[in-house]
Amino acid sequence: MLRVYNTLSRRLEVFSPLNPGTVLMYVCGPTVYDYTHVGHARTYVAFDVIKRYLRLKGYDVVHVQNITDIDDKIIRRSREEGRSWREVADEFTRDYLEVLEKLNIKVDLHPRVTEHISEIIEFIGLLLEKGYAYVAPSGSVYFDVDSYGDYGRLSGRLSKEEWGQEQEYVKEKKHPYDFALWKAAKPGEPWWESPWGPGRPGWHIECSVMATLYLGERFDIHGGGSDLIFPHHENERAQSEAALGVKPWVRYWLHTGMLTVEGQKMSKSLGNIVPLKDLFREWQPEVVRLWLATVHYRSVVNFSDASLHQAGRNYERLANAVQALQEVLRKEEYSFKLSDEGRKLLREMARLRRGFYEAMDEDFNVSKAFSYVYELTSIVFSRILEKPEAAVALRALALLEEFNKVLGVLDKFFSRAPPLPLDQLIELIVEVRKRLRKAREYELADWIREQLLKQGVRLYDRGEETVWRLL
Ligand code: AMP
Numbered sequence: 001m002l003r004v005y006n007t008l009s010r011r012l013e014v015f016s017p018l019n020p021g022t023v024l025m026y027v028c029g030p031t032v033y034d035y036t037h038v039g040h041a042r043t044y045v046a047f048d049v050i051k052r053y054l055r056l057k058g059y060d061v062v063h064v065q066n067i068t069d070i071d072d073k074i075i076r077r078s079r080e081e082g083r084s085w086r087e088v089a090d091e092f093t094r095d096y097l098e099v100l101e102k103l104n105i106k107v108d109l110h111p112r113v114t115e116h117i118s119e120i121i122e123f124i125g126l127l128l129e130k131g132y133a134y135v136a137p138s139g140s141v142y143f144d145v146d147s148y149g150d151y152g153r154l155s156g157r158l159s160k161e162e163w164g165q166e167q168e169y170v171k172e173k174k175h176p177y178d179f180a181l182w183k184a185a186k187p188g189e190p191w192w193e194s195p196w197g198p199g200r201p202g203w204h205i206e207c208s209v210m211a212t213l214y215l216g217e218r219f220d221i222h223g224g225g226s227d228l229i230f231p232h233h234e235n236e237r238a239q240s241e242a243a244l245g246v247k248p249w250v251r252y253w254l255h256t257g258m259l260t261v262e263g264q265k266m267s268k269s270l271g272n273i274v275p276l277k278d279l280f281r282e283w284q285p286e287v288v289r290l291w292l293a294t295v296h297y298r299s300v301v302n303f304s305d306a307s308l309h310q311a312g313r314n315y316e317r318l319a320n321a322v323q324a325l326q327e328v329l330r331k332e333e334y335s336f337k338l339s340d341e342g343r344k345l346l347r348e349m350a351r352l353r354r355g356f357y358e359a360m361d362e363d364f365n366v367s368k369a370f371s372y373v374y375e376l377t378s379i380v381f382s383r384i385l386e387k388p389e390a391a392v393a394l395r396a397l398a399l400l401e402e403f404n405k406v407l408g409v410l411d412k413f414f415s416r417a418p419p420l421p422l423d424q425l426i427e428l429i430v431e432v433r434k435r436l437r438k439a440r441e442y443e444l445a446d447w448i449r450e451q452l453l454k455q456g457v458r459l460y461d462r463g464e465e466t467v468w469r470l471l
């Protein structure tokens with residue numbers, strides 16, 4: 001039984017999605033104003049592992065991860081570089097998508113803010129209509145935090161003193177902690193038309209709107225880095241529950257621990273980022289992925305050469321184990337006979353498999369789960385390869401393939417041969433038949449035509465040429 005740690009309740013809860021069999025998951029993605037760095041990857045890999053495990057357990061998972069393509073930082077960078085905000089956003093969106101591909105992360109949907117302006121305006125309209133928001137003299141719209149009774153519970157900031165204040169437009173707000181839903185355009189900034197005048201969305205509103213649009217008014221998992229709990233997720237929660245009249249909007253809030261460099265969060269503003277495009281020159285993406293996939297999603301991860309070296313060694317061991325087992329299976333005859341040692345090994349593998357699932361069921365305890373994976377590789381090298389038995393090797397290989405469904409680093413060893421190119425094969429047979437006819441081997445040529453017909457391929461002879469159709 002899977003249990004997950006819900007940031008909102010601060011305890012482990014039994015995982016039970018809204019609709020049995022389906023998990024709806026929204027993860028806060030990047031603001032695309034710079035290269036994707038290792039800190040981002042920490043969060044993206046963690047949620048990919050979570051998704052893969054849920055799929056392994058049989059759930060259909062819908063994974064939405066937004067792209068913030070308009071924001072103060074994007075505008076600032078576009079000014080600094082004398083190009084449009086869209087060029088900046090497009091460049092770093094490309095980088096982000098390339099990184100995900102290299103890390104073997106497949107997100108189902110990547111909605112962008114600027115493609116959802118009309119839905120955002122509608123959502124803000126709803127908040128105004130219900131009395132949870134107000135329009136300020138500048139034309140900006142703010143969420144009235146006091147009007148929503150449950151503010152601060154997600155982050156545990158229960159007193160107003162802890163809510164701080166948004167830096168901008170403070171004077172026109174009712175309360176310093178009210179946050180912008182719509183920002184009135186300042187000269188030279190990109191803007192969209194709205195009932196409150198030209199402007200652009202505030203940051204938080206996009207996630208409420210896009211999650212609702214693609215997942216519905218309530219969904220199962222909302223994820224992101226723990227840096228987003230306050231104010232971003234606190235605000236998302238407040239405005240969504242207020243506008244939609246649902247509670248809880250999100251069933252499980254999951255947050256990743258930060259990736260740090262010498263104790264400090266890796267972030268652009270601290271100037272300590274390592275872009276993945278650079279890291280991939282030194283380390284294979286599989287190694288980076290393995291490193292990040294095997295630390296618990298809630299732990300703080302420190303960026304260090306030593307941990308990457310360790311991941312490099314682990315990756316090599318896994319890859320070698322798979323290849324050695326495949327080698328055994330190419331050579332060994334399949335046999336139903338099992339030695340006593342073989343029997344023992346099969347039982348041990350059953351124990352490792354159980355251990356893996358039990359660990360993952362404890363709030364996705366990957367580090368514990370992967371201790372079983374490494375135990376398996378040890379068994380492969382120390383015992384299975386010693387005196388190979390096909391049935392045992394086959395089981396070990398299948399188990400590694402199963403574990404890799406979550407790990408996602410060994411795909412190239414397990415990818416099946418591509419499907420046969422049917423068209424080319426038929427063309428080849430047709431060509432052989434043509435040559436036979438030329439050599440007056442009509443009997444054989446006719447036999448080929450009959451055989452193909454039995455397989456559902458009809459040949460039409462047009463003089464020397466032959467065309468074919470699938471029946
Ligand atoms: P950003 O583009 O900074 O909004 O970040 C995109 C996603 O990456 C969010 O879910 C962040 O919480 C996460 N993230 C950013 N920096 C880090 C970090 N140093 N460690 C872990 N996650 C991070």
Ligand code: ZN
Nearest residue numbers: 028029207232
């Ligand atoms: Zn968000």
